[in-house]
Amino acid sequence: MNSDINRPRPTIREVAALSGTSIKTVSRVLNGVSTVDPALVKRVNKAIKELNYRPNVTAGNLRRVNGRTNTIGLLLKDIANPFSSELHRAIENLARERGVDVLAGSLDEQPERERDLIATLIARRVDGLIIVPTSSDHAYLQKERASGMPIVFVDRPPNNLTADTVVATNALSAQAATEHLIGNGHKRIAYVGDSQSIFTAAERFTGFKAALQKAKLKLDPSIIHHGSEGHDDVAQFIDSVFARENPPTAIFASQNFVTIAAIRALKHKGLEKKVALVGFDDLAFADLLDPGISLVTQDISAMANVASGLLFERLNGKNSKAETHEIPTIFTPRGSGEIPN
Amino acid sequence: MNSDINRPRPTIREVAALSGTSIKTVSRVLNGVSTVDPALVKRVNKAIKELNYRPNVTAGNLRRVNGRTNTIGLLLKDIANPFSSELHRAIENLARERGVDVLAGSLDEQPERERDLIATLIARRVDGLIIVPTSSDHAYLQKERASGMPIVFVDRPPNNLTADTVVATNALSAQAATEHLIGNGHKRIAYVGDSQSIFTAAERFTGFKAALQKAKLKLDPSIIHHGSEGHDDVAQFIDSVFARENPPTAIFASQNFVTIAAIRALKHKGLEKKVALVGFDDLAFADLLDPGISLVTQDISAMANVASGLLFERLNGKNSKAETHEIPTIFTPRGSGEIPN
DNA sequence: GTGAAAGCGCTAACAA
DNA sequence: TTGTTAGCGCTTTCAC
Numbered sequence: 001m002n003s004d005i006n007r008p009r010p011t012i013r014e015v016a017a018l019s020g021t022s023i024k025t026v027s028r029v030l031n032g033v034s035t036v037d038p039a040l041v042k043r044v045n046k047a048i049k050e051l052n053y054r055p056n057v058t059a060g061n062l063r064r065v066n067g068r069t070n071t072i073g074l075l076l077k078d079i080a081n082p083f084s085s086e087l088h089r090a091i092e093n094l095a096r097e098r099g100v101d102v103l104a105g106s107l108d109e110q111p112e113r114e115r116d117l118i119a120t121l122i123a124r125r126v127d128g129l130i131i132v133p134t135s136s137d138h139a140y141l142q143k144e145r146a147s148g149m150p151i152v153f154v155d156r157p158p159n160n161l162t163a164d165t166v167v168a169t170n171a172l173s174a175q176a177a178t179e180h181l182i183g184n185g186h187k188r189i190a191y192v193g194d195s196q197s198i199f200t201a202a203e204r205f206t207g208f209k210a211a212l213q214k215a216k217l218k219l220d221p222s223i224i225h226h227g228s229e230g231h232d233d234v235a236q237f238i239d240s241v242f243a244r245e246n247p248p249t250a251i252f253a254s255q256n257f258v259t260i261a262a263i264r265a266l267k268h269k270g271l272e273k274k275v276a277l278v279g280f281d282d283l284a285f286a287d288l289l290d291p292g293i294s295l296v297t298q299d300i301s302a303m304a305n306v307a308s309g310l311l312f313e314r315l316n317g318k319n320s321k322a323e324t325h326e327i328p329t330i331f332t333p334r335g336s337g338e339i340p341n
Numbered sequence: 342m343n344s345d346i347n348r349p350r351p352t353i354r355e356v357a358a359l360s361g362t363s364i365k366t367v368s369r370v371l372n373g374v375s376t377v378d379p380a381l382v383k384r385v386n387k388a389i390k391e392l393n394y395r396p397n398v399t400a401g402n403l404r405r406v407n408g409r410t411n412t413i414g415l416l417l418k419d420i421a422n423p424f425s426s427e428l429h430r431a432i433e434n435l436a437r438e439r440g441v442d443v444l445a446g447s448l449d450e451q452p453e454r455e456r457d458l459i460a461t462l463i464a465r466r467v468d469g470l471i472i473v474p475t476s477s478d479h480a481y482l483q484k485e486r487a488s489g490m491p492i493v494f495v496d497r498p499p500n501n502l503t504a505d506t507v508v509a510t511n512a513l514s515a516q517a518a519t520e521h522l523i524g525n526g527h528k529r530i531a532y533v534g535d536s537q538s539i540f541t542a543a544e545r546f547t548g549f550k551a552a553l554q555k556a557k558l559k560l561d562p563s564i565i566h567h568g569s570e571g572h573d574d575v576a577q578f579i580d581s582v583f584a585r586e587n588p589p590t591a592i593f594a595s596q597n598f599v600t601i602a603a604i605r606a607l608k609h610k611g612l613e614k615k616v617a618l619v620g621f622d623d624l625a626f627a628d629l630l631d632p633g634i635s636l637v638t639q640d641i642s643a644m645a646n647v648a649s650g651l652l653f654e655r656l657n658g659k660n661s662k663a664e665t666h667e668i669p670t671i672f673t674p675r676g677s678g679e680i681p682n
Numbered sequence: 683g684t685g686a687a688a689g690c691g692c693t694a695a696c697a698a
Numbered sequence: 699t700t701g702t703t704a705g706c707g708c709t710t711t712c713a714c
Contacts, residue, residue: 007488008408011707022685027709035683052484057464058399058410059707063690067349069399080430082423089421092447101444101461106433120442123398143393147348263629285626288604352691363701368693376699400691403706 010051019047030055072311073121074104075114075131082282083300090304091130098312111135128311130154150314152307156199165324166307168298170200173329174207177278177296178252182215185341186250186276190223190241192234192262193254204254204280223248234261242269249341250276259283263293276339287334294337302327351392360388371396413652414462415445416455416472423623424641428495431645432471439653452476469652471495491655493648497540506665507648509639511541514670515548518619518637519593523556526682527591527617529564531582533575533603534595536568545595545621564589575602583610590682591617600624604634617680628675635678643668
């Protein structure tokens with residue numbers, strides 16, 4: 001059984017020799033060219049089976065006319081995070097339909113990791129790139145764009161680069177969620193979110209402010225917290241806010257982990273049924289908590305659809321100027337956002 | 342700016358021409374061979390920058406001595422499911438350290454998808470494969486194993502094939518969890534799990550039975566449910582069990598979504614603080630619920646470590662016979678499993 | 683319908 | 699230290 005360990009894989013030449021024909025005919029059989037004599041096809045297939053021959057597609061791609069590798073690169077924040085992995089999965093499905101495989105990698109908010117990974121993906125000659133970017137300057141991609149490599153940005157737009165972009169309606173949706181709280185009688189609403197240097201955080205805060213302004217509520221900086229850096233940080237903010245006089249009656253949490261931290265902090269103080277809470281981003285257990293957590297969620301499969309659609313259209317030669325698509329979100333009331341003032 | 346759209350990428354030959362040297366010298370510079378005259382290195386690098394040249398690694402691999410592609414294939418149940426994506430992420434980190442990229446795909450419990458994906462990965466000449474298998478017959482991989490392709494199975498062992506395998510201590514851990522319930526005074530414990538045709542489900546049920554037997558409790562088939570096929574199915578079982586006389590006082594849920602369904606069903610009946618519950622697999626929100634959910638969780642990063650370790654050792658020539666590793670799990674009591682009888 | 687020869691972009695072997 | 703040639707496994711071109 002171990003007789004052929006590390007024996008080099010058979011090549012098309014060996015298949016040709018065994019079936020008594022030329023490598024070109026074997027190639028024709030492999031590619032399903034119909035003009036080959038059925039008897040020859042049979043002999044070739046027999047030899048393929050006998051040798052356990054597996055064509056080397058990377059070798060073929062080298063000479064193949066359009067030079068495609070049928071591989072795309074996908075750069076995510078973190079493969080393990082739910083937003084990333086759902087996006088990945090949706091893109092996998094769409095790529096698979098087209099016989100395209102996906103090389104995915106995590107950036108962990110490290111710009112140099114973004115550049116490194118893109119470099120290795122280009123060295124592998126991926127046909128295109130879908131990027132949830134982390135860098136604040138994408139000028140380094142201008143030459144790639146110019147030489148025809150399709151690149152689509154998702155969740156966050158590029159900086160110093162014109163490219164197709166697919167984002168959620170961050171500002172609009174944050175405004176609507178805030179208005180939902182205002183509609184339930186809240187006039188003092190705390191905001192907890194990421195650093196405003198992050199595109200989505202800035203947009204969501206803009207929407208939050210717009211809602212207050214429209215309702216003629218004034219913005220109290222003492223109940224606004226940017227740059228949340230972990231559960232403890234959020235907990236500390238919430239603790240301090242509720243220890244003071246005139247605490248807020250509602251909280252808008254602008255992002256996944258911030259919402260979780262807020263839930264924890266409220267539970268810890270026994271306030272989860274007294275203080276209204278609306279969060280941005282999905283939480284798998286939102287409906288299992290008490291109260292259920294009202295959330296604004298991104299339509300990930302729509303985002304994947306539009307992003308892949310753009311990428312594959314570009315691959316098929318579409319040459320119009322870069323497009324930006326804003327994908328509507330989904331608001332699901334579950335109780336926490338409907339606690340009245 | 343669009344002047345060079347679709348202009349073919351420059352090759353090593355053009356870099357050689359522009360820098361007035363040979364392609365071999367350019368190749369040396371690219372590969373950091375130290376014996377090149379510094380002045381030449383400078384000229385070559387200048388030409389590379391000027392042309393925006395990017396080496397084509399797939400072309401290089403074709404001739405390169407060990408024939409490696411520095412790519413591994415990773416087959417998962419579903420890229421978007423938390424177990425899969427965490428495993429993926431952990432493997433990505435370990436692969437990255439070695440300059441290896443990961444091509445991942447979802448099998449969705451479809452055996453033919455497993456075979457198809459493996460075929461395309463072999464056609465791409467991945468250096469090795471890490472598989473969370475779905476097929477019940479891996480004889481089709483014997484030739485690949487024999488010809489030296491390292492394959493490591495994770496979470497479930499292969500059938501009709503000898504290969505490295507990394508699994509959790511499913512039976513032992515299920516037994517310990519059941520004994521934990523018994524230790525809290527429970528004598529009637531319901532079991533809810535996947536079809537026993539699934540390896541992990543069968544193992545966990547074996548552990549469950551062993552605990553009962555050791556405590557001299559008899560197994561009541563009317564409170565055992567296999568082949569859970571969705572939330573409704575689990576809910577229906579739990580509803581019916583608690584509608585009858587002599588209901589169980591505790592539940593062992595053998596898998597992720599089954600546990601969630603059980604939590605929902607218990608909440609629905611207002612029993613979540615009366616009936617003890619221990620689940621297998623991790624839930625992100627386990628500590629946010631009331632009561633917190635006591636869970637047996639797999640040590641995913643240990644599994645990834647061992648699996649990647651094995652794979653890369655094989656790639657480095659390790660030739661000993663196939664190994665099977667059982668990775669201990671982690672039990673975290675959070676309340677639901679400590680409800681007494 | 684079939685095959686010989688060239689060549690994809692690179693590295694290996696061997697000279698110089 | 700540098701360059702020439704061959705060749706990785708395949709597809710293309712073009713002739714038969």
